[in-house]
Amino acid sequence: MKTKAIRSQPPHQSPFPPPVKAGNYILRLFVAGATARSRQAVLHVRQTCAAELKAGCQLEVIDIYQQPQMAQDHQILATPTLIKTYPRPVRRFIGNLLNLAGLFAEAKPELAAKPVL
Amino acid sequence: MTKKRPIIPPAPRSALLPKCPTGIQGLDEITGGGLPRSRPTLVCGGAGCGKTLLAAEFLVRGAVQFHEPGVLMAFEETAGELNANVASLGFDLAGLVRRKKILVDYVHIEPGEIQESGDYDLEGLFVRINHAIDSIGAKRVVLDTLEALFSGLRNEAILRAELRRLFRWLKAKGVTAVITAERGREQLTRHGLEEYVSDCVILLDHRVNDQIATRHMRVVKYRGAMHGTNEFPFLIGENGLSVLPITSLALNHQVSNERIATGIPRLDAMLGGRGFFRGSSILLTGTPGTGKTIISANFAHAAARRGERVLFFSFEESPNQIIRNLHSIGLHLEPLVKRGLLRFHSARPSLYGLEMHLATMFKEIAEFQPHVVIVDPITSLMDAGTDSECKGMITRLIDYLKGGQVTTLFTSLTQGGHVLAQSEAAMSSLMDSWILLQDFQGNGERNRVLYVLKARGMAHSNQVREFLISDRGIDVVDAYIGTSGVLTGSARAAQESLEKAAVLASQQEAAQLEREVERKHAALERQIAAMRSDYETEAAELRRIADQVGTRTIVLGTDRAASGRLRQADIKAPTSPQVSPRNRKLPA
Numbered sequence: 001m002k003t004k005a006i007r008s009q010p011p012h013q014s015p016f017p018p019p020v021k022a023g024n025y026i027l028r029l030f031v032a033g034a035t036a037r038s039r040q041a042v043l044h045v046r047q048t049c050a051a052e053l054k055a056g057c058q059l060e061v062i063d064i065y066q067q068p069q070m071a072q073d074h075q076i077l078a079t080p081t082l083i084k085t086y087p088r089p090v091r092r093f094i095g096n097l098l099n100l101a102g103l104f105a106e107a108k109p110e111l112a113a114k115p116v117l
Numbered sequence: 118m119t120k121k122r123p124i125i126p127p128a129p130r131s132a133l134l135p136k137c138p139t140g141i142q143g144l145d146e147i148t149g150g151g152l153p154r155s156r157p158t159l160v161c162g163g164a165g166c167g168k169t170l171l172a173a174e175f176l177v178r179g180a181v182q183f184h185e186p187g188v189l190m191a192f193e194e195t196a197g198e199l200n201a202n203v204a205s206l207g208f209d210l211a212g213l214v215r216r217k218k219i220l221v222d223y224v225h226i227e228p229g230e231i232q233e234s235g236d237y238d239l240e241g242l243f244v245r246i247n248h249a250i251d252s253i254g255a256k257r258v259v260l261d262t263l264e265a266l267f268s269g270l271r272n273e274a275i276l277r278a279e280l281r282r283l284f285r286w287l288k289a290k291g292v293t294a295v296i297t298a299e300r301g302r303e304q305l306t307r308h309g310l311e312e313y314v315s316d317c318v319i320l321l322d323h324r325v326n327d328q329i330a331t332r333h334m335r336v337v338k339y340r341g342a343m344h345g346t347n348e349f350p351f352l353i354g355e356n357g358l359s360v361l362p363i364t365s366l367a368l369n370h371q372v373s374n375e376r377i378a379t380g381i382p383r384l385d386a387m388l389g390g391r392g393f394f395r396g397s398s399i400l401l402t403g404t405p406g407t408g409k410t411i412i413s414a415n416f417a418h419a420a421a422r423r424g425e426r427v428l429f430f431s432f433e434e435s436p437n438q439i440i441r442n443l444h445s446i447g448l449h450l451e452p453l454v455k456r457g458l459l460r461f462h463s464a465r466p467s468l469y470g471l472e473m474h475l476a477t478m479f480k481e482i483a484e485f486q487p488h489v490v491i492v493d494p495i496t497s498l499m500d501a502g503t504d505s506e507c508k509g510m511i512t513r514l515i516d517y518l519k520g521g522q523v524t525t526l527f528t529s530l531t532q533g534g535h536v537l538a539q540s541e542a543a544m545s546s547l548m549d550s551w552i553l554l555q556d557f558q559g560n561g562e563r564n565r566v567l568y569v570l571k572a573r574g575m576a577h578s579n580q581v582r583e584f585l586i587s588d589r590g591i592d593v594v595d596a597y598i599g600t601s602g603v604l605t606g607s608a609r610a611a612q613e614s615l616e617k618a619a620v621l622a623s624q625q626e627a628a629q630l631e632r633e634v635e636r637k638h639a640a641l642e643r644q645i646a647a648m649r650s651d652y653e654t655e656a657a658e659l660r661r662i663a664d665q666v667g668t669r670t671i672v673l674g675t676d677r678a679a680s681g682r683l684r685q686a687d688i689k690a691p692t693s694p695q696v697s698p699r700n701r702k703l704p705a
Contacts, residue, residue: 032240064241068248075225076241078270092227094270095235 025049025057026086032079033065037096041080044097134341137185137257137293140178141171143360147345148336152317157284157294159314161306162321166332167353168297170206171321172259173199174357175295177208179257180218187257188249188292189221190242192265196221206357220249226269233271239279243286250292258287258294267308284313305337316340322348326503329470334360350472350506359476372396373522377489380419381412383593384552387569387578393550394574395488396522398515400545402529403554407565408586409528410434412554413491414443415591416526418450421458425488428481429461432497436461447590460485466497474498475510479517490518495527495544508544515547549573557605564605566596583609 029045031038042061049057064071064079074083078094136150145151152158152175160168176187191199199221200211213219222245250258263280270276287294296314298306300322305311311318318337323330334351336344351360376391385392393399403409410433417427431439439461440450453459462481464474482490492498492514499507511527518525529544545551551570556563565584569577583596583605597604597612604612 030241032238032244037236037238064244068244071241071244072222072248076245077224077226077239077266078237078242079240079244080237081241090230092231093234094231095233095237098235 025084027057027059028074028083028085029059029061030064030071030074030076030079030081030083031061033063038063038080041082041095041097045082048097136342137179138183139175140182141174141358141360142356143349143351144334144358147334147347147349147360148317148339149343152293152295153339153342154293155288155291156316157287157296157314158317158319159296159298159306159311160319160321161298161300161311163300163323166300166321166323167351167358168321169194169199169261170203170353171319171358172261172295172297173203173208173210174206176219176257176259177203177210177213178357180213185256185293186218186220186253187259188246188253188255189219189259189261190224190246190249191221191261192224192226193262195223206353207355208357217253220253220255222246222249224265226265228269231269237272237275239266239276239283242279243283246287247290250290256292258292260294260296262297262299263310264298264306264308280310281313321351329467331470331472331506352470352472352476354473354476354480356480359479371522377423377524378419379412380415380417381584381591381593383582383584384412384567387580387582387593388550388572389575389577391575393524393572395524396519397524397549397573398519398547399524399526399550399552400529400548401526401552401554402531404531404556407554407556408584408591409530409554410439410493411443411446411448411586411591412552412567413493413526413528414439414448414450417459417489417491418443418448418453420489420524421450421453421456424458426457426485427453427459427489427491428485428487429459430478430481430490430492431461431463432466432492432494435463445588446586447588460487466500471498471506471510475514478514482518482521482523486521487523490523490525491528492525493528494530496530508547511544512547545571560606560608562606564609566605567593 027045027049029042031041045059049059062070064076070076080094080097082093082097084091084093135154136148136152137154138145138151139148160171162168173189176189179185179187189199194202196214200214203210210219210221214221224242224245246258249255266276266280267273284294284296296310298308298310300320301307301309305318305320315338317339320335320337322333322335324333332351332353333348335348336346349360351358373395375395376389376393377395378385378392379388401409401412413429417429421427429436429439434442436454440454443450450459454461460481462477464477466474468474478492495511498510515525527544527548548571550572552567553570554565554567556565565586566581567584568579568581581596582593584591584593594609597609
């Protein structure tokens, strides 16, 4: 229902708040050590950000081995975990982040409309 | 209560698995010293059976009693919720957290927020646990309830692999871990965690029998150690969990030769003259209204008057009601209550399950340290559990009390008709003395009698005695036993008056005979006197007559001689009178 409504209406007529500027994205990526999986995750996030958000985004990479308190503070269970703290809603992506569909849903409604596979 | 627990003697360390004492009452006994040290233990059970509390108590006692700091990874409850929950057991979790004895990490999983994308591991959790352990030097870790992960993360294959790694890692880390898990339908846990934790598995269970819920604990598995395999009832009280092993107590109580009076002198006399042994268990059975409470109150009164502490468990009446009722027989208990020598504990049997009753009783006993305990009536508790549970409970209670040389008096309410009901027969083997109260009906009245059915280790009367309850207390009197049976009440009184009358009658008869004899004697005397006077009269008469006759004969002789001479007759003149006076009939 929601996706249909968004698709049928131009963005400025949407009842939802207008999309925030791309530069306002705040992302935190938690990895555990410099493993291949960690590197892969960092790479994927950087690529996606560069591709989707031209203005770039605020990405903070945290190694929980170095800062274990951060893992507790941010409720990290699995690694790698990417937390999109802004804009709301907060979303968590866990895994090697090959598929980051939905991350920039607010910026690109047509992206969010695609089925996530 | 925790201090009294026997210390398990240390075994050679090379031979036995090192154990980590939980400090939970009874659990260390059935596990032979605690949970396996440096290994994970799985605690599983359904909702509301006390998994979290067991785990929390393990941590708190570890921190307080054994100086082993602990980490609580809470997947379900926040730190604030946990603080409130364990505060109900009298544990100050927040205080321990402040003093860095315990660290609580609330692991929040919001499935709606999480999107899984590709391969991942649970290194985040590992890092958190590791960080928590290292920051306070923890020796104990609780994961409550790890299964929350299954609802948050969808990739079960990764999750299972990571859990396996987690338990291995915990072992390698050298911490004693307790992992709680929900009970599954066909397996011990819903997600089969028992596959990974194979060292020790404890199963908790909360069952409702006859509308009364009882918690049970069973050590399903304990690798490398002896453990109690039975299902043990346990309860969650004000001081945490307590498991109540039935079979862990041995029969090796100290015994006392001291005798204590019952408060009824005649009853003491029936018990070899000196009353019960101190520290013995006494059963007082009787049908309704036979005076069980009164006799037990008398016993309590006598003990408190000697300066002993008496704890009175009443399951039928409120303390005030007992005190008021006993006023009517001249027993004043409230001064003893005020002096702190007598304490009442009243509770409805259905208030909670048998185990809870037992635990409350243990708690009261431990607090008050009584010399005498009265349970009135024990049969009420039987409604709260099945027969076997009840017997188990009474066994434990008696063992506990005998261990402390506490004299215990149980009253037992029997149904009219069959006095020796089966439950009592089972219970009687646990009792040292058994006094039976009965009522006798007949002649339109009901009278109470008592007799000593058994009294181990003392000579006792085999007689049935009637006892009277008056406003001056209890009075044991002899019952009349004759060919027609036992006479009590007014029949006894009638018999007494009958005997009195008989005595009176025979006394009267004797007096009558006495009088008769006297009368006869008097009559005899009178007769003798009369005869004597007759004789004397007669004799006097005879003498007179004899005199007369003599005179006459002489006169006659003289006369005849004179006339012969006159007629010249040849007659011999008599010289003396020949006739004896006795040969002559005298005129009357």
